[in-house]
Amino acid sequence: MKFRALASTCAIVAFAGVAANADPADDTLVINGEIPIVTHTDAAPPYIEGLTEQYSGWHFREADTRAMEQDDFDNPGMLGVEAAAANWNEVDGTAGKACASCHEAPESMAGVRTQMPKYSEAKGTMMTLEMYINECRTERMGAEAWGWDDAAMVNMTALISSVSRGLPMNVAVDGPAAPYWEQGKEMYYTRYGQLELSCANCHEDNYGNYIRADHLSQGQINGFPVYRLKDAKLSSIHNRFKGCVRDTRAETFKPGSPEFIALEVYVASRGNGLSVESPSIRN
Amino acid sequence: MKRQLLLGLILTAAAGVAASAETAPADVAYEDGAVAQSLSGAAGNPEEGAKVISTRSLGNCVACHAITAMPSAAFQGNIGPSLDGVAGRWDEAGLRGIVSDAKMTFDGTMMPSFYKTGPYIRPGDAFTGKAAEGELPPLLSAQQIEDVVAYLMTLKE
Numbered sequence: 001m002k003f004r005a006l007a008s009t010c011a012i013v014a015f016a017g018v019a020a021n022a023d024p025a026d027d028t029l030v031i032n033g034e035i036p037i038v039t040h041t042d043a044a045p046p047y048i049e050g051l052t053e054q055y056s057g058w059h060f061r062e063a064d065t066r067a068m069e070q071d072d073f074d075n076p077g078m079l080g081v082e083a084a085a086a087n088w089n090e091v092d093g094t095a096g097k098a099c100a101s102c103h104e105a106p107e108s109m110a111g112v113r114t115q116m117p118k119y120s121e122a123k124g125t126m127m128t129l130e131m132y133i134n135e136c137r138t139e140r141m142g143a144e145a146w147g148w149d150d151a152a153m154v155n156m157t158a159l160i161s162s163v164s165r166g167l168p169m170n171v172a173v174d175g176p177a178a179p180y181w182e183q184g185k186e187m188y189y190t191r192y193g194q195l196e197l198s199c200a201n202c203h204e205d206n207y208g209n210y211i212r213a214d215h216l217s218q219g220q221i222n223g224f225p226v227y228r229l230k231d232a233k234l235s236s237i238h239n240r241f242k243g244c245v246r247d248t249r250a251e252t253f254k255p256g257s258p259e260f261i262a263l264e265v266y267v268a269s270r271g272n273g274l275s276v277e278s279p280s281i282r283n
Numbered sequence: 284m285k286r287q288l289l290l291g292l293i294l295t296a297a298a299g300v301a302a303s304a305e306t307a308p309a310d311v312a313y314e315d316g317a318v319a320q321s322l323s324g325a326a327g328n329p330e331e332g333a334k335v336i337s338t339r340s341l342g343n344c345v346a347c348h349a350i351t352a353m354p355s356a357a358f359q360g361n362i363g364p365s366l367d368g369v370a371g372r373w374d375e376a377g378l379r380g381i382v383s384d385a386k387m388t389f390d391g392t393m394m395p396s397f398y399k400t401g402p403y404i405r406p407g408d409a410f411t412g413k414a415a416e417g418e419l420p421p422l423l424s425a426q427q428i429e430d431v432v433a434y435l436m437t438l439k440e
Contacts, residue, residue, distance in 0.1 A: 194395070
């Protein structure tokens, strides 16, 4: 009830925003007819100076792409979720454990994705969902670490994220997260590469506009991992970062690098308040 | 080391000047953002300029600017202003300056600098994502800049 009222408020706000703010689609997202997704807010977090409102990338895609995300049977990203759900129950490693041995059903992970990346007191460092998964694998299962962009890893992040769909992103930006957040913010406004483009040039100053056929979004990551139609597979946050930096004719950073972890903290915080939407579908 | 490299470039550029009266990127004289002299020493060819403007691997100007007179270039962007009638708003020197390095005219503009060799932050080897090896050539050559300017000068209202 409360969610539905919120969704219709969002629809009105989105509609009003169309004229002033280029043209994110005026539409609302409910997945499987039962999970309302907050894809727009008219109040970005106060620590995000450059945004007055937030839009999920869903608003910048065509109607058929938006429709695919409304039903899990039409969402090809759910194939990865299903593969990970099978993996969830499979014993791997020297300890003879599966994910399910400690965590029971994947639904026990509800809420985890909303806080990612999250500072680990035990490890004394900022950790993404991929890092928490590998920590479990190597330290509790006695299994091999997965590579950042291995299909098994990306699928597992999709599964763990999917059980948080509809919950608001809520990444910490203060306390031990502060230095990571500051580093990420600095990167967000740095004009990299021979084309001298910052994240902000496209995703803060020009969302809604077109670079050739690309309809620029706010670069929100609440829908990651995303199923990209052009790749026909799920893509991690850092893989997308890598592609964006490459497209500025710059030397990119590596997935899992300290730079991309910091950037993820900052970019995730720009979406605080939007619903987790993963696995989403994009171009 | 850097200085030697720079000296080498200047010498190379100087050799170029003797041969073709071409101005090296570092030697371009901007006056309030405008550049009076042809960068190549030759006139531009508007037909070649149209190719540079519409081709992705060259200038790809239509990625951000719309040009009604160029309907064959699909998916024209709208990041920058439309270039329709641009020759009525700027003279040739002004357009040459903007195409060469728009930041000299519009401080902090998003528009890439097409006739510049740096400094850049983490310059890459084109779109490979790998580090650039050595000094990068400018995005467009002196003659390509002249060709683009010649085409833009045909865009009168």
